[in-house]
Amino acid sequence: MTGTDLHVHELDVHDDETFAAWHGAYAAALDAAVGEAAMTWTLPELQVQMREPTRDLERHGFVGRVGGPDGEVVAAGFAGFPQLDNLESAYLETSVHPDHQGRGHGTALAIHVEEFAVAAGRRLLTCEVRWRGDQGSDGEGSPGAALARSRGFKLGLTDVQRRLDGRIPDDVLDALAAEAAPHHTAYRLDAFTGPMKDEYAESWLALANTLMVEAPTGDIEREAERTDLATLREQEENVAKQGRTLFSTVALDETGEVVAYTTIAHGVHDVSGAFQWGTQVHRDHRGHRLGLAVKVANHRLFQAERPDVERVSTYNAESNVHMIAVNERLGFQPVSRMGEFQKRVPLRG
Missing domain, CATH: 3.40.630.30 (Gcn5-related N-acetyltransferase (GNAT))
Known part of the structure; x- marks a missing residue:
């Protein structure tokens, strides 16, 4: 007792x-x-x-x-x-x-x-x-x-916590993509479903492992993560067993390295809702509207694959004004705090 x-x-x-x-x-x-x-x-x-x-x-x-x-x-x-x-x-x-x-x-x-x-x-x-x-x-x-x-x-x-209720209209996605495009002509976008592609995995890990220290942390103490390829594949197997599908978009530089990414997860056990997971832009490649570009491309992919999903939820630090601005332009609205x-x-x- x-x-x-x-x-x-x-x-x-x-x-x-x-x-x-x-x-x-x-x-x-x-x-x-x-x-x-x-x-x-x-x-x-x-x-x-x-x-x-x-x-x-x-x-x-x-x-x-x-x-x-x-x-x-x-x-x-x-x-x-x-x-x-x-x-x-x-x-x-x-x-x-x-x-x-x-x-x-x-x-x-x-x-x-x-x-x-x-x-x-x-x-x-x-x-x-x-x-x-x-x-x-x-x-x-x-x-x-x-x-x-x-x-x-x-x-x-x-x-x-911000939530997107309903679909983002195609004309809104088109306008945002057109706005961002002139700023990232040196980069290539790739949107896909399922596990991280083999050709991207190592550079994606190098970037994603820094997310918890590159994103605003306030007074929270954290170290960078050290996830390796074997652990990534194990995590993805776990996600698949949960009935979740991952929708990802990466931005690649001229060498083919991942310099920005975003991911949405959707599960079969709550088909009406989805979760916006990490979004990150490498610090050396900021200023090219890559955050907006990958999110627009990913929502376009997700909406094509899951047209009936009613909501997408995400969390951003209150101090993360850049990502908040991107999310609000996509239609996300605040619903709670953490x-x-x-x-x-x-x-x-």
């Missing part, structure tokens, strides 16, 4: 009943926090993510029950430990079903997950908290933000 009457144990990822209840607590908490703006992993997607190990991240789930060790599942926790880079870091999440919030369960679960991470040798703890857009940049009034602060986490970066919180735990004795 920890703190309240919450019993916490590690999730058995092959226990279908408990896994479904664990997922249900997470999904209900996110719905309560941001309503229809929630970007929720579906149960089948999360089962693959937790059951199919990948070499880049060690994953642990935690189940919070009331009424004893076999009682009702009311809380869900997660700890992710990077294995190739950021080796002192842990990514933590805690969720409490809205019917059971306000009883100390969130604190009890947070203590358990944090202690688990620290015992594993992780000292830099990071968590993400989502809240409604009207709760401002600091999450005033958000129970999740209040819990993070009560545990000593500091808000290091605020992201804004705070990235972090704390460093001192070494013990």
